[in-house]
Amino acid sequence: MTATMRPPASACPACSAAPAAEALAARAAPRDAQVMLSLPTIHCAACMAAVENALDGVPGVRAARVNLTMKRVSVETDAGVSAADLIPVVEGAGFEAHELDATALGATATDRAGRDLLMRLAVAGFAAMNVMLLSIAVWSGAEGPTRDLFHWISAGIVLPAIAFCAQPFFRNAWSALRAGRLNMDVPISLAILLALATSLWETTLSGEHAYFDAAIALTFFLLTGRYLDHRTRSIARSAAEELAALEVPRALRLIASGAEETVAVSDLAVGDLLRVKPGGRMPVDGEIVEGQSELDRSLLTGETRPVYAAPGTDVSAGEVNLTGPLTVRATAVGRDSSLHRMADLVEVAESGRANYTPLADKAAKLYAPGVHILSALAFVGWFLYTQDLRVALNIAAAVLIITCPCALGLAVPAVTTAASGRLFRKGLLIKDGTALERLAEVDTVVFDKTGTLTEGRPEVTNLDSFARPDLEIALALAEGSSHPLAQSLTTALRARGIAPATVEDVTEVPGHGTEGRWQGRTVRLGRTTWTGGGTCEVTATWLRVGDAPAQALRFTDSLREGAREAVQALLEGGKRVILMSGDTTPAVESLANRLNIPQWMAEALPADKAARVQALTDEGARVLMVGDGLNDTAALAGAHVSISPASALDAARVASDIVLLGRSLAPLPEALGVARRATRRIRENFGIATWYNVIAVPLAIAGLCSPLIAALAMSASSITVSLNALRLR
Amino acid sequence: MNVLAYLIPISLILGGLGLGFFLFTVKSRQYEDPEGDARRILSGQYDDHPKQ
Numbered sequence: 111m112t113a114t115m116r117p118p119a120s121a122c123p124a125c126s127a128a129p130a131a132e133a134l135a136a137r138a139a140p141r142d143a144q145v146m147l148s149l150p151t152i153h154c155a156a157c158m159a160a161v162e163n164a165l166d167g168v169p170g171v172r173a174a175r176v177n178l179t180m181k182r183v184s185v186e187t188d189a190g191v192s193a194a195d196l197i198p199v200v201e202g203a204g205f206e207a208h209e210l211d212a213t214a215l216g217a218t219a220t221d222r223a224g225r226d227l228l229m230r231l232a233v234a235g236f237a238a239m240n241v242m243l244l245s246i247a248v249w250s251g252a253e254g255p256t257r258d259l260f261h262w263i264s265a266g267i268v269l270p271a272i273a274f275c276a277q278p279f280f281r282n283a284w285s286a287l288r289a290g291r292l293n294m295d296v297p298i299s300l301a302i303l304l305a306l307a308t309s310l311w312e313t314t315l316s317g318e319h320a321y322f323d324a325a326i327a328l329t330f331f332l333l334t335g336r337y338l339d340h341r342t343r344s345i346a347r348s349a350a351e352e353l354a355a356l357e358v359p360r361a362l363r364l365i366a367s368g369a370e371e372t373v374a375v376s377d378l379a380v381g382d383l384l385r386v387k388p389g390g391r392m393p394v395d396g397e398i399v400e401g402q403s404e405l406d407r408s409l410l411t412g413e414t415r416p417v418y419a420a421p422g423t424d425v426s427a428g429e430v431n432l433t434g435p436l437t438v439r440a441t442a443v444g445r446d447s448s449l450h451r452m453a454d455l456v457e458v459a460e461s462g463r464a465n466y467t468p469l470a471d472k473a474a475k476l477y478a479p480g481v482h483i484l485s486a487l488a489f490v491g492w493f494l495y496t497q498d499l500r501v502a503l504n505i506a507a508a509v510l511i512i513t514c515p516c517a518l519g520l521a522v523p524a525v526t527t528a529a530s531g532r533l534f535r536k537g538l539l540i541k542d543g544t545a546l547e548r549l550a551e552v553d554t555v556v557f558d559k560t561g562t563l564t565e566g567r568p569e570v571t572n573l574d575s576f577a578r579p580d581l582e583i584a585l586a587l588a589e590g591s592s593h594p595l596a597q598s599l600t601t602a603l604r605a606r607g608i609a610p611a612t613v614e615d616v617t618e619v620p621g622h623g624t625e626g627r628w629q630g631r632t633v634r635l636g637r638t639t640w641t642g643g644g645t646c647e648v649t650a651t652w653l654r655v656g657d658a659p660a661q662a663l664r665f666t667d668s669l670r671e672g673a674r675e676a677v678q679a680l681l682e683g684g685k686r687v688i689l690m691s692g693d694t695t696p697a698v699e700s701l702a703n704r705l706n707i708p709q710w711m712a713e714a715l716p717a718d719k720a721a722r723v724q725a726l727t728d729e730g731a732r733v734l735m736v737g738d739g740l741n742d743t744a745a746l747a748g749a750h751v752s753i754s755p756a757s758a759l760d761a762a763r764v765a766s767d768i769v770l771l772g773r774s775l776a777p778l779p780e781a782l783g784v785a786r787r788a789t790r791r792i793r794e795n796f797g798i799a800t801w802y803n804v805i806a807v808p809l810a811i812a813g814l815c816s817p818l819i820a821a822l823a824m825s826a827s828s829i830t831v832s833l834n835a836l837r838l839r
Numbered sequence: 840m841n842v843l844a845y846l847i848p849i850s851l852i853l854g855g856l857g858l859g860f861f862l863f864t865v866k867s868r869q870y871e872d873p874e875g876d877a878r879r880i881l882s883g884q885y886d887d888h889p890k891q
Binding site: 154155158159176177178180225228229232233236239240243256263267386568593 | 843847850851854855857858861862865866870871872873874875878879880881884
């Protein structure tokens with residue numbers, strides 16, 4: 111390893127600067143490493159203890175701490191212990207685990223913006239409580255100098271508190287005004303500032319009414335909304351980033367001396383010779399120059415059947431090499447590779463997606479101008495009526511305070527926090543703020559096949575038609591290979607309690623199969639062309655014993671956990687379910703029949719999928735696309751809302767709005783239900799907030815609104831809205 | 840009413856202490872895993888050595 115990482119300067123002139131850089135890196139790197147694992151299935155104290163105890167028992171692990179809120183564990187280890195060593199331990203303890211990038215995580219652990227908001231929230235809460243104590247004394251009858259004293263103390267607390275706490279609103283309002291727009295923060299800032307100004311004026315004149323408590327309570331409630339909003343977003347964003355950082359793209363390049371060096375994929379050039387080991391993924395487009403193997407193209411095309419590869423075969427980035435080592439000459443790298451052409455397709459699809467306006471923005475668009483007009487009218491009216499600037503200003507401030515969107519500011523964040531918290535516990539991660547609203551509108555669900563409805567893992571189906579001695583030979587041969595079909599066969603045969611026959615000289619012929627000698631006869635397990643088998647419409651491997659005709663072992667793709675339930679529940683819920691796959695017609699048809707999916711489409715190219723989704727959208731359908739492969743990314747980006755499993759490729763996860771953290775598909779129908787209820791709660795909350803305004807605004811305009819009524823209306827509406835949101839949990 | 844001269848500063852100081860403690864808990868990251876902490880107290884495992 112070190113020999114390839116640090117080539118002698120003579121071998122590669124470009125590397126002469128490397129030793130210095132490496133020394134720097136070694137000095138900067140901490141001696142002990144930190145490993146982060148995502149644990150989508152943990153949920154209780156017993157799980158936490160089980161994971162921590164299992165990890166603490168591993169040599170080299172210093173400390174493990176589970177974070178149940180984020181569903182992850184951070185492990186402090188000695189250098190040299192990697193996630194690959196720890197994941198089997200956690201899985202052995204019975205929990206699913208995925209590696210997370212600790213450096214991407216470091217950025218989110220110190221969530222500056224979140225803590226900043228929390229500080230402001232704390233200060234606002236402190237100030238609001240103290241001022242409320244003083245205000246209650248005033249409301250219950252303090253008079254004369256006592257009242258003035260209380261007002262002055264309130265001013266002394268509130269002015270610095272607002273100057274600190276309300277900065278986020280002032281900043282947003284200012285930038286909106288400079289751009290010539292109105293947003294929610296403009297009426298908020300105006301209400302706070304106007305309330306402070308009139309209250310100070312009243313206090314200097316020993317007036318009866320001061321709205322210091324209202325100004326600070328307003329800030330407190332709105333900051334609560336902001337903080338909830340921020341928390342939901344940052345949890346989603348950090349997790350999405352970590353997932354995106356999962357695959358660190360590296361390639362093995364052959365250098366002149368015949369040695370291999372590890373390089374970043376971005377550094378590759380056309381003409382480079384690359385070594386791709388069995389199980390490895392093609393980093394670039396290219397042509398095979400050496401070696402024989404089979405390729406798994408399922409992530410690119412959805413085909414489940416492995417393809418034979420030999421010198422001269424063209425390969426595309428993203429394909430997986432299955433059996434033998436291959437040497438590939440790069441023909442297209444970076445922007446020109448088929449991976450990037452796929453990304454271009456995604457961009458086109460994304461630009462086609464209708465610009466969705468979230469409910470909150472719709473409400474704000476109606477609300478902000480309305481409030482200003484109402485308040486200005488109250489001011490002008492009262493000024494004309496009384497010719498008293500002080501009265502008119504007081505009433506205008508009261509109108510602004512009463513209408514101020516405390517409840518509106520909480521209406522959406524409180525609901526999305528509750529809903530995404532609930533979905534997160536079910537193993538769904540909402541990446542996009544408006545995804546819930548869009549998910550609620552879905553009436554058509556499009557599934558990809560390979561890797562989404564199925565595990566992308568073959569399962570043998572016709573063992574019963576074989577004689578036991580044949581199965582024993584098949585097991586002996588299958589154990590000699592790491593090919594996915596062979597491994598699946600081994601598992602299935604072992605599960606039946608079959609012991610391997612004594613087969614000698616078992617050798618794997620890359621790209622063809624395994625061969626051996628049994629009782630003096632040649633036995634082969636492998637591709638049809640090599641074993642002399644016939645044709646078979648599904649994925650199959652062939653067993654040939656001596657000169658007898660080869661027999662087919664048929665495979666089908668095993669269903670993903672929860673797939674049947676999910677499809678069933680969606681169909682019962684009256685949704686239109688469509689299966690779209692790049693796989694062959696028989697494979698797609700059999701799966702569609704197994705799951706009772708009425709509509710399906712086979713041998714679909716990536717562009718076909720995107721076009722079909724677009725056509726459905728044009729017909730007025732709201733499409734939910736569920737897919738994992740590169741061939742799905744354009745359709746994912748083009749659909750109204752999209753979901754991908756955590757096992758999906760980067761590109762697919764980036765293009766989708768929601769990521770399924772666990773293996774099971776079962777939470778899908780529930781997610782749709784939660785989304786619908788969440789949207790209903792948001793609308794209800796808007797309704798509640800409006801009703802409070804309808805009752806309180808006439809009072810304010812009539813000049814009957816005392817600070818007590820303002821405080822009651824504000825707190826009551828905010829609390830009702832939050833409680834309504836909590837019904838979702 | 841002279842009692843106010845004592846009571847108001849006292850209430851402000853007590854409230855300020857509360858705020859100070861809250862800010863301390865935020866700074867020392869005690870809100871990173873509220874759900875996990877809520878469940879850890881149910882396990883006897885951490886009674887003698889709190890989890891760091």
